[in-house]
Amino acid sequence: MTNETTGSARPRVGLVLGGGGARGLAHIGVLRVLQRENIQVDCVAGTSMGGLVGALYAADVPLAKVEAEINRLSHVTEQIRLVDVSITAAGLSVRGRRIYNFMADLLGEDLTFADLRLPLAMVSVDLRTGREVVLQGGSVLDAVRATISVPGVFMPTELGDYRLVDGGVLDNVPVDVARSLGAERIIAVDVLPTFSRNLPGVEPVEPGLQLPFAPLYLNEVYHVLMVMIAALTENRLRQFPPDLLIRPQLPQSVTLLSGFNRSADIIAAGEAAMEAALPDIRKLLGEGETDAKETA
Numbered sequence: 001m002t003n004e005t006t007g008s009a010r011p012r013v014g015l016v017l018g019g020g021g022a023r024g025l026a027h028i029g030v031l032r033v034l035q036r037e038n039i040q041v042d043c044v045a046g047t048s049m050g051g052l053v054g055a056l057y058a059a060d061v062p063l064a065k066v067e068a069e070i071n072r073l074s075h076v077t078e079q080i081r082l083v084d085v086s087i088t089a090a091g092l093s094v095r096g097r098r099i100y101n102f103m104a105d106l107l108g109e110d111l112t113f114a115d116l117r118l119p120l121a122m123v124s125v126d127l128r129t130g131r132e133v134v135l136q137g138g139s140v141l142d143a144v145r146a147t148i149s150v151p152g153v154f155m156p157t158e159l160g161d162y163r164l165v166d167g168g169v170l171d172n173v174p175v176d177v178a179r180s181l182g183a184e185r186i187i188a189v190d191v192l193p194t195f196s197r198n199l200p201g202v203e204p205v206e207p208g209l210q211l212p213f214a215p216l217y218l219n220e221v222y223h224v225l226m227v228m229i230a231a232l233t234e235n236r237l238r239q240f241p242p243d244l245l246i247r248p249q250l251p252q253s254v255t256l257l258s259g260f261n262r263s264a265d266i267i268a269a270g271e272a273a274m275e276a277a278l279p280d281i282r283k284l285l286g287e288g289e290t291d292a293k294e295t296a
Contacts (some may be wrong), residue, residue, distance in 0.1 A: 010285055014183025015041045015057075016175050016242060017050030018233075019168035020191035021150070021256030024049025025263050026248045028066060029270025030189055031057055039281060043119040045177040047167040050189070051122035051147035052103070055140055058120040059107055069106065070263045100145055111140045119181050122147040123167030123174045127156055132170045134177055150256065172233050176240040185284055187277075188242035189270070191250060195230050209255040222255075243284050248273035 015034075017027045027050055034041060046054035056066055113120060113136055121136040124146040135143035146157040146164035157164045167174070173190045198204040208223050237245065248269040254262060 011184040012042045012182055013040065013285065014043045014045065014178035014181060014186045015054070016173055016178045016186055016188035017044065017046040017054050018173035018188070018190045018192065019046075019048025019050050019147075019166065020172075021049055022259035022262075023191040023250050023254050023256070023266065024053060025070060025260070025266040026191050026250060026270030026273070027053040027189060028063065028070070029248070029267040029272070030246070030274045031063055032267070032271050033274035033278070035063065037278065039285070041118065043121075043178060043181040043183055045121045045123070045174045045181060046147070047123040047172050047174055048148050048150070050173075050191075051167070052144050054120055054122070055116075055144050056106060058116040058118050059111060059140065060117050061106055066106070067263075067267065069102075070260075070267075073260060073263075099148075100141060103141055103144055107140060107144075109141060113137050113140060113143075116140070121174070121177045121181055123171045123177060124149070124157075124162075124164040125167055125169045127163040127165055128161070132167065133162060133164060134174075134180075136181075153257070168229055170232070171236060172229055173237060173242075175237065175242045179240065186242040187244045187246065187281065187284075188237075189246045189248070189273075190233065190237075191248060191270075192233070193226060193230060194234060194247070195227060196234055207252065209252060211255055212253070212258050244277060244280055246273050246277050 017024070017030075031053070033039075041057075044054040044058050046052070119136070120140075121134050122143045124133045124135055124143075125131070126133050135146060142157065142159055146159060147167050148154065149157050149165045151165045151169065171177070172192065173188050175186055175188050178186050178188075193206045193208055195204070195206050195208070198206055208226055210219050211222055214222070249272075250266060250269050251259070251262070253259060254266055259266065
């Protein structure tokens, strides 16, 4: 099949970047390898941190600039400057205006989806209806803000009739969305734990993530959320399998909310996983249909 964008005979390639907070910095390492190996991507779908990194990639923001900003944010004092806490009826939450301004510095405040160099879609969830919302038009910054609005941490993003939160609630690795963009071969990256290898009553292969300095009850609630997202993700990946699934090996100490100070290690893990997957990617792009594979 001829790619309409390039006129070449290769399949249209979609890149799917999953949500995962600090763990999603591994996507930067994935992009490093794609650029170094001159592997062209034709569309991107992402959720949460995957949506943010996907937006930077689709907007052609230089990776060196992104990494420089991430390195700057590895310092706790810089992270604190991004937090603008608001007291509401629901308790403490982050308004997100400072984070919005930080993203505007990288992307440009007036950037629209029409300005991007390749098609991009980000996933969010509407709290009013409980339904998934795919964002692929209008303001890129508003869409990024919506897809990263982690419930209980950030205030929901109000867009028209929608009250939007992090898309990982329903679709953390949105392969189906990449298919809707016309992707014929899909490379997906999942940075959250999967518990499918664990057996009841046996020492777990994947022990899950723990929030540092959090009380036991909060860690248990957090773990339950991770278990639910993992199960939903596995189910959706069975329903909409990618052609290649990459799961970087990330430290257990890196969670959704902690680990930004280890950005170099996280990025390196994504790079290593992508490098290990290169033979499968070459085969995928050169020989057409292949079975979905998982690379650690």
